[in-house]
Amino acid sequence: MLFPLEQKIRLDTEIITLLNSAESTINQLSGMLTLFNQNHFITKILQTREAIESLSIDDYGFSIKEFYTMVCMEDFKSVSIPQKLISASLLGQRLIKNVSRSQHIIKSIYKELIEDNDKEILRSKVIDKYNLPLPGEIYQLMERFEKYIESDVSYPPLINAALVHAQFEVIHPFEKMNGLIGRVLIQLHLQWKKRMVNNCLQVSSAINRNKQEYFSRLLELENTKDWNGWIKYFLTIIIDSANETSSIIKNLYRLENDGYEKIINSNSATPMLIKFYDYVFSQPIISIPHITKALRLTKQTANIVASRLVELDLVEEVTGKQRYRLYINKKLMDFLHP
Known part of the structure; x- marks a missing residue:
C-alpha cells in the first residue's frame, strides 16, 4: 500500500517552485470566487x-x-x-x-x-x-x-x-x-x-x-x-x-456586463428582456417552450424578446427553422466548450 505515513517525503526544489506557483494561482482564484x-x-x-x-x-x-x-x-x-x-x-x-x-x-x-x-x-x-x-x-x-x-x-x-x-x-x-x-x-x-x-x-x-x-x-x-x-x-x-x-x-463576467451595456445603449432595457437575458446565462440553451415555462411568459412575448436578443447579437438561433427553434448564448458556450 501507498500510505506515506511512516517515511517523510522530501520535497525537492522543483516541487517548492511548483508549490509557490500553485499557491499563487489558487489564492487569486479563491479571491475571485468570493465575489459570487x-x-x-x-x-x-x-x-x-x-x-x-x-x-x-x-x-x-x-x-x-x-x-x-x-x-x-x-x-x-x-x-x-x-x-x-x-x-x-x-x-x-x-x-x-x-x-x-x-x-x-x-x-x-x-x-x-x-x-x-x-x-x-x-x-x-x-x-x-x-x-x-x-x-x-x-x-x-x-x-x-x-x-x-x-x-x-x-x-x-x-x-x-x-x-x-x-x-x-x-x-x-x-x-x-x-x-x-x-x-x-x-x-x-x-x-x-x-x-x-x-x-x-x-x-x-x-x-x-x-x-x-x-x-x-x-x-x-x-x-x-x-x-x-x-x-x-x-x-x-x-x-x-x-x-x-x-x-x-x-470572460463570463465581462461577457455579461458587455451585454447589459449593449441592452442599455439600445434602449431595449425592459424588465422582461433583462429577465430573459439573465436566464440565458444560467441556462445557455433554450427553446420557446422552455423559456415560456421557466419565466412564465406567453409564447408571443417569448418570441418577441428572443428576436430582440438575436438582433442585439446576445443569443443566436441555431436551427434556421420557423418551428422548434433553439437559441444559444453562443459566446458563453464558446468560453466553456472551445
Missing part, C-alpha cells in the same frame, strides 16, 4: 462544467453543450448522472463545515450518487484491474485513510491534497464511481484547508486534456512509490486548472 454566491450563474456553470468533465474522464461522457440541450428538452433521465454528481459535491461542501469524520462525508457523497441509503457501502467484489486491494482489506485501509486525513500532517495543503487523492484512488473502496468521488475530494480538501471557497476549480478539465497521463501516473505511483513525481504532476494540474478557472470567470 452559490446562486450566481458563474458558480453554477463552473460546478456543472466540472461535473461533466469529471464524468468524461471515466467515459460517462457527453459535452456541456449536450447537457444544456438535454435540460432544455427536459430529458431529465439523460442529465440525471451529472445532476447527481453536482448534488453529491454540494452535499460534501456542506458536510465539511459541521461533520468531523471524513469517512461519513465520503460515504454520504457515495450514497447521494447512487441514491441508495440501504446498500452495503464498501466494495465486496475483487477487481483485477490495477491490482486493487482485496475487499477484506478495504475497511482497515479506509480507517487508516481517515486517520491520515484528520491528522495534523506537516505537508502544505496543496501537497496533502495530492497525497489524499492518490490514496483514495488506490484504495478504490466502492463498487463504482471511485474516480468521481476522488476528484470531489480534491475540491473538499482544499475547502477544508481554507484554500478554496467552493467546488468550482476546473481540475477535471485539466486532467481530461491528457487523461491517459493521469491514469499512467497513478499506476506508476503504485508501482514505483515515486511520490515526488506524482506531487509534481498534481501541482501542475492545480496550476493549469486554477488558471483556466480564473480565465473563464473573467
Whole structure:
C-alpha cells in the first residue's frame, strides 16, 4: 500500500517552485470566487462544467453543450448522472463545515450518487484491474485513510491534497464511481484547508486534456512509490486548472456586463428582456417552450424578446427553422466548450 505515513517525503526544489506557483494561482482564484454566491450563474456553470468533465474522464461522457440541450428538452433521465454528481459535491461542501469524520462525508457523497441509503457501502467484489486491494482489506485501509486525513500532517495543503487523492484512488473502496468521488475530494480538501471557497476549480478539465497521463501516473505511483513525481504532476494540474478557472470567470463576467451595456445603449432595457437575458446565462440553451415555462411568459412575448436578443447579437438561433427553434448564448458556450 501507498500510505506515506511512516517515511517523510522530501520535497525537492522543483516541487517548492511548483508549490509557490500553485499557491499563487489558487489564492487569486479563491479571491475571485468570493465575489459570487452559490446562486450566481458563474458558480453554477463552473460546478456543472466540472461535473461533466469529471464524468468524461471515466467515459460517462457527453459535452456541456449536450447537457444544456438535454435540460432544455427536459430529458431529465439523460442529465440525471451529472445532476447527481453536482448534488453529491454540494452535499460534501456542506458536510465539511459541521461533520468531523471524513469517512461519513465520503460515504454520504457515495450514497447521494447512487441514491441508495440501504446498500452495503464498501466494495465486496475483487477487481483485477490495477491490482486493487482485496475487499477484506478495504475497511482497515479506509480507517487508516481517515486517520491520515484528520491528522495534523506537516505537508502544505496543496501537497496533502495530492497525497489524499492518490490514496483514495488506490484504495478504490466502492463498487463504482471511485474516480468521481476522488476528484470531489480534491475540491473538499482544499475547502477544508481554507484554500478554496467552493467546488468550482476546473481540475477535471485539466486532467481530461491528457487523461491517459493521469491514469499512467497513478499506476506508476503504485508501482514505483515515486511520490515526488506524482506531487509534481498534481501541482501542475492545480496550476493549469486554477488558471483556466480564473480565465473563464473573467470572460463570463465581462461577457455579461458587455451585454447589459449593449441592452442599455439600445434602449431595449425592459424588465422582461433583462429577465430573459439573465436566464440565458444560467441556462445557455433554450427553446420557446422552455423559456415560456421557466419565466412564465406567453409564447408571443417569448418570441418577441428572443428576436430582440438575436438582433442585439446576445443569443443566436441555431436551427434556421420557423418551428422548434433553439437559441444559444453562443459566446458563453464558446468560453466553456472551445
